[in-house]
Amino acid sequence: MELSSEQPKRHTLAILVDNQPGVLARVSALISGRGYNIDSLSVAETLAADLSLITLVTTGTPRIVSQIVKQLRKLINVVKVTDLAEVNYVERQMVMVRVRASDPAQRAEITRLAEIFRAKIIDVSLKTFTLEITGGEEKIRAALTLLADFGLEEQVLTGLTAISRLRNGTNKKN
């Protein structure tokens, strides 16, 4: 009768919550309190100002993640939880990265790469370019891998955010 051991997998959870102090703490405490890590997190108001959307990425077996989802739904301030693994969705994140670019050949090459990745050069110095790249996880990883050859001075990555392609998926709270 017991559940067989299952493989851990990354899950992106879209958590709609009351826009109130302390709610993020409740959500993150629930996950960390069970010994699971939050791989990525982003929070902002939604179209309704009294609601916020938390997009959270965590890794666990289906059983663990389903337990986390149920526990999240039990929180009084959590309106809706969607495990995006169960629906069709689009996800994006953004990175800002400062790349070494001192000689003209390098600068040309980086500019070309920026075009290919539809990145923006948002700051320029004599020795560096700063790029802003938006995309799915794979695109960001690919861009960073290529840019790494020039030497990365600093990078900052936002949390991942995601939107369901369906108007109504399996997204109900109960």
Next chain:
Amino acid sequence: MTTISGAEILIECWKKEGVEVIFGYPGAATIDIHHHLTTSSLKFVLCRHEQAAVHAAEGYARATGRPGVVLVTSGPGATNTVTGLAGANMDSVPVVVFSGQVSRLLIGNDAFQEVDIVGVTRCVTKHNYLVISTAELAQTVKEAFYVATTGRPGAVLVDLPKDVLSGQAEFSYPQKVFLRAYQPHLTPHRNQVAAVAKLFEQAERPVIYAGGGVIASGAGEELLTLAELLEIPVTLTLMGLGGFPGNHPLFLGMLGMHGLYRANMAVQKADLILAVGARFDDRVTGLLTQFAKEANIIHIDVDTTSIHKNLKVDVPLVADARLALSAILEKLGPTPTYPAATRAKWRQQIEEWDKACPLTYDRADSDGLMKPQFVIEALYRATNGKAVVVTDVGQHQMWAAQFYRYDRPRQFITSGGLGVMGFGLPASIGALIARPQTTVVNITGDGSIMMNIQELATVAQENLPVKVAILNNGTLGMVRQWQDLFYGQRYAATTLGPSPDFTLLAKAFGLKGYVAKTEAEAEAVIALALADPGPSVMDFKVSPRENVFPMVPAGRAIDEMILRPLELP
């Protein structure tokens, strides 16, 4: 527009909620509330420690089904409630704690007696609140009681800054509360009910495994009707005791780590298990992979997160236990068909298990000392099985669960999930405040009683006729039992001695104290204590060698029980 102070609003809210008693301890942050409380119709019980106040409120809630209310001050007053909150929350008992807080401007300043109690108690409460304006106070109180008492009940904390209490606002109590994100699912799904009814009609070896949810939802009658209608044996968890009559022929006794042999065997060999208001706790299931392997499992629970948490079940039913059982009864109708002959054989098999290994103990042991089980049996006889029994945690708790047979819901009050030593005496206070006409016996140990011994002062002040029965074996018996069985009899940190002279201690608090060393003395002392209208402390010197059996060692299947004491050197 007439305005009143936050402190007065709070008291008005309590009245609207039907609160009659508040347990707690005052301090600078709550002095405004106490100032108005003394002239109100509400009773305040001054416990001698905030932890005890929460246990008392839990005892009150467990005895009545109504929420227990606590008022404590900020800082240490608030942090002292943490164990009480965690215990009540884990055992699904509605308790609302109101804590004082420093003024809003001082929050976050490391002010005197300031602590972020909302942060501290986040994971030991069902929900908690910091009230940020006097105008929002009434709405928050309404929500707090609603959340504590509905769905799977639990503990809620409301933190009250001092200037919110002294500030003024108009008082209007909301009639209703709507929380968009919190709507407990109470009614069972019709298809699932039909599936359950069908399984019941087909099952040859069914068992009902019921827990505290049956008591919380008031499903005792429905459970009895269902069991009798289909002749299904019933086993109860520690939290469920009293949910089914303890002397009923279909009652198997408690199951789990210290469950009866017949109960554990029946669960292991059943072909259908109905788990209702229970959560497959590790103390119940033992090794999960070996639990009830032959059974289809139906799980009724109001808490969605309990379903499939420990065990994947065959038919989940998210609903209030009472509503679910009545729906099943309705579906079955007055004369359901079921394989009566095979069921009779099943009950016969259970009876054989019981004959092979009945619940018993050896009254005459080599050390010649009185047995703790004898004291429980003597208490059972002397109270005609009618007392409300409140326990602490340890061996005495298991013996009280095994040897006192509970007839009715809310008759047995114990700290189950969290297992809080020191729960018993304050919880007895709460039970007696709620039910002053009832005999309340606190069965405790010489370890547990010391953890909230100061409450004897509350007992004396309120003149509550609690009968404290200490099974005094000079050790922390349950841990010592593990040392006996699994740690080569190395009794590390489990010897208590010398314990105080409990008779003298009782006298110091102005209470009657008795001591008993033999069975005859024990019976005499119990008779004296019960005949006396006031409180008393009974010190029973019992054998330190006695252990609780059956016992399922941790990590083993529940049919792998140790049935008899080892021969110790």
